Amino acid sequence: MKIAILGTGSVGRTLAEKLAELGHDVTIGTREVAATLSRTEPDRMGTPPFQVWQDKHTNVLLARYIDAANGADIVMNASNGAASLDILAAVGAVHLDGKVLVDVANPLDFSRGFPALNPVNTDSLGEQIQRAFPNARVVKTLNTMTAAVMVNPAMLAGETTVFVAGDDAEAKQTVRDLLQSFGWPTGSIVDLGGIDGARASEAWLLLWIRLMGPMKGPFFNLKLVQT
């Protein structure tokens, strides 16, 4: 499939690498290609400049948001959650209409320091995106874990859980198939229902962030255990 990934950070890169490995035709979208390639310093998260990564991943293209999304079967939002709505506006509704729009971002706002704020009780980024682009088929998934685990669940010492939420059953099935290709067993995928389920999975982030302390880093996930 032709897949556009919005976001040049570590989440976007990790997804792009895996999807290209799986044989998909992957383009990462950015605001200005020249600006993205001209950076020579790691970002404030310590992520190396894009060009360094690009040199090792020549099977992934870089293009403007609009060019990446144009003709893509699936658009994945791997941008900073606080910027996602702006970035999707730059893509344009015409390039999102009818498409599976996979939202893996979290609307964490660190502007007032830790812990992050988010619209957890009565709204979610997933719902905001669906409202802003009513003809896109938004599926919220993978936002509950660090990027390395998203594409390699087997790195953890046991099967864990991934959530999907979205209003379009067919889009959700496309995403389930993608998750399975990443190594998520069918039984590990828990359906939170409609896109308002994003409220629930985004709320988890407030616990997830806190857990990076006792877990000594981001390499963990939750598993749901029943009777």
Add this chain to the structure above:
Amino acid sequence: MKIAILGTGSVGRTLAEKLAELGHDVTIGTREVAATLSRTEPDRMGTPPFQVWQDKHTNVLLARYIDAANGADIVMNASNGAASLDILAAVGAVHLDGKVLVDVANPLDFSRGFPALNPVNTDSLGEQIQRAFPNARVVKTLNTMTAAVMVNPAMLAGETTVFVAGDDAEAKQTVRDLLQSFGWPTGSIVDLGGIDGARASEAWLLLWIRLMGPMKGPFFNLKLVQT
């Protein structure tokens, strides 16, 4: 130990039964003893009248909040989170000062329907209680699961995780010991740090409530899985 449990609902009863079984001297606190014993109908959650339960649990006493807490080594807040601060005020700071105050409640507000609202981003019930009663040694724990799992973690098909958060290390150790007596292995207890960690564990409830759908009820818990 002498343990006071605030709240006559299913959480309070479940904790009281287990603690009495373990040999503790347990009193459930209520606003008015006569009123609590006079009810003859199940409550809106379907919980049977207290007298029905009391008849089968004669090793647990029922008393006014203040009388239950007076002289107790540990006070457990198992009341409705929306009413907890009022109930603790009825207990009175003098009966909480210096005591281990175990807060298992969640400040879920269903007044605007589902999903519940809570003060998740910038505050938590645990912190509100600690601020209102600065000399109590508040430990937030067990609020992340249904009552039956709290006192019987082995009912689930695998070890799961329980959180503790609180500012007083000694109080937290007392709670850890209590959790272990309930069947929580040392390694299953994850320390979220100070009482502001309650923000994190209370946030989980927004996902927990949603999960009752796909999990077909409340009998589940999360397990943290690392590399």
